[in-house]
Amino acid sequence: MAEIVSLQEGIRTLLNNGDTVALEGFTHLIPMAAGHEIIRQGFKNLTVVRLTPDLICDQLIGMGCVSKLVFSWGGNPGVGSLHRFRDAIENGWPSKLEIDEHSHAGLTNRFVAGASGLPFAVMRGYKGTGLEKYSPTVAPITCPFTGEELVAVAAVNPDLSVIHAQRADRKGNVQLWGITGIQKEAVLSGKKSLVTVEEIVDELKPHPGDVVLPSWLVTAVAEVPGGSKPSYAAGYYQRDNDFYIAWDEISRDKDRFLAWIEQNVLKGDG
Amino acid sequence: MVEQLQYTSDEMMSIAAARQLKDGQVCFIGIGLPSKAANLARRLHAPNLTMIYESGTLGAKPTVLPLSIGDGELAETADAVVSVPEIFNYLLQPGRIDVGFLGAAQIDKFANLNSTVIGDYKTPKVRLPGAGGAPEIAGACKDVIIMLRQSTKSFVDQIPFITSVGYGSGAQDRAKLGLRGGGPSIVITDLGILEPDPFTKELVLTQVHPNVEIATVVKNKTGWDLRVAEEIKVTEPPSKEELEAIRSLKSAGK
Incomplete structure (x- = not known):
């Protein structure tokens, strides 16, 4: 049964320095507030797993929380570069960032394998690309039935998986809908999981296309209204596209970035 | 007298690309230039184009150009929204998608694409966003x-990193690599159109847009010794209808 906790308590009790932490939400239901709490509590040396490390990973990297990033697309969607991510890779600021880079299909299958209790997943992909050459978690495998050469990707089993969802009930059953991405697999592959939700309600009413994660599959649930802002939560609020555009300027300059974090994350509770 | 319509080279590129999509096709779309061209095609000659974005939105019908592949409107207007494992494993991987529509930072003469780094991979001069869905889109789509x-x-001439395979180092490579999709059939630029030679798979300039000099494309705009087709066509200039359609496309967040 999932425990209902505060965000602060959830991050403090479930995360440790040096952990592998998945922060999922494929372009929707991004766990921004949880990322900010990780920054506030000053975690270090984390391996962050996220298909689309957008603004939240840029902020975690720029604040020196991340030593390794496992990812498949590292940009500011529709805007351009992630400047803190680039600065870490190109210039080692604020510290060197190790990467294990994949395609979406590949990292997706790493989560699927992790969720399935298997050491790897089999897929068609990567062949002929540089990714195959550089990633230590991609390897060729021969089909035992046909002899065909395919690709294996290693399972990922994060110490903690964090997602954001629309709602949970008081028992900790979680419900999410809209673009549901890789969130279910992220929770199921995690050794522990923390789900932040827009609201905790008495009863979960069915919603078209919803994914329900029963309470016994989730470690902890925290009520965090607006937990995906400035991204969005379908049915609750829209994506603040203007902020994504503004982030390009804020993040380009180190001092301006640090001042923004000081003002908006460290001093606040957002 | 025919009225001379004014247009930009980017408008010509998007319109030329939109013309390549056929009504009724199922198209896996990258954000940016491909998304604009596909949305244009859907407003013109291909109202039944099924647009798929890698966020799992199948048959999205956005009223404005999405800023991100995860924009809420893509999900709200979709025929179905599926999970990310489902879109890559069940829909893309078995070869169910007609057309993969991709952009990139760089391309080489065999239509291999780079969207990962400029410079050395371990010590890049410019770190680009990376692969996203592109490697498997390039591998598995029919076209x-x-x-x-x-x-x-x-x-x-040499891309520093192959993010997505076109034809590798030549005609035999896709089969050797086990890539089951057909590979790139056409490259549309702001200057013209390139197509792979049917035998060698090296890209050949087969078409230039109006008022573009072939010599300029070859000498000043291509980093390898670009082959030119014996009979080179000139792109039909944008029609009034096409220009009105592209100018009416509004972008989210802009």
């Missing part, structure tokens, strides 16, 4: 359409 602006920086 691949590529669009990017043409210059000696983007059309290079």
Whole structure:
């Protein structure tokens, strides 16, 4: 049964320095507030797993929380570069960032394998690309039935998986809908999981296309209204596209970035 | 007298790309230039184009151009929204998608694409966003359409990193690598159109847009010794209807 906790308590009790932490939400239901709490509590040396490390990973990297990033697309969607991510890779600021880079299909299958209790997943992909050459978690495998050469990707089993969802009930059953991405697999592959939700309600009413994660599959649930802002939560609020555009300027300059974090994350509770 | 319509090279590129999509096709779309061209096609000659974005939105019908592949409107207007494992494993991997529509930072003469780094991988001069869905889109779709602006920086002899395979080092490579999709059939740029030679798979300039000099494309805009087709066509200029449609496309967040 999932425990209902505060965000602060959830991050403090479930995360440790040096952990592998998945922060999922494929372009929707991004766990921004949880990322900010990780920054506030000053975690270090984390391996962050996220298909689309957008603004939240840029902020975690720029604040020196991340030593390794496992990812498949590292940009500011529709805007351009992630400047803190680039600065870490190109210039080692604020510290060197190790990467294990994949395609979406590949990292997706790493989560699927992790969720399935298997050491790897089999897929068609990567062949002929540089990714195959550089990633230590991609390897060729021969089909035992046909002899065909395919690709294996290693399972990922994060110490903690964090997602954001629309709602949970008081028992900790979680419900999410809209673009549901890789969130279910992220929770199921995690050794522990923390789900932040827009609201905790008495009863979960069915919603078209919803994914329900029963309470016994989730470690902890925290009520965090607006937990995906400035991204969005379908049915609750829209994506603040203007902020994504503004982030390009804020993040380009180190001092301006640090001042923004000081003002908006460290001093606040957002 | 025929009225001379004014248009930009980017408008010509998007319109030329939109014309390549056929009504009724199922198209896996990258954000940016491909998304604009596909949305244009859907407003013109291909109202039944099924647009798929990698966020799992199948048959999205956005009223404005999405800023991100995860924009809420894509999900709200979709025929179905599926999970990310489902879109890559069940829909893309078995070869169910007609057309993959990709952009990139760089391309080489065999239509291999780079969207990962400029410079050395471990110590890059410029770190780009990376692969996203592109490697498997390029591998598995029945057909691949590529669009990017043409210059000696983007059309290079050697790309530093192969993010997505076109034809590898030549005609035999896709089969050797086990890539089951057909590979790129066309590259649309702001200057013209390139197509792979049927035998060698090396890209050949087969079409230039109006008022573009072939010599300029070859000498000043391509980083390798670009072959030119014996009979080169000139793109039909944009029609009034096409220009009105592209100018009525509004972008989210802009």
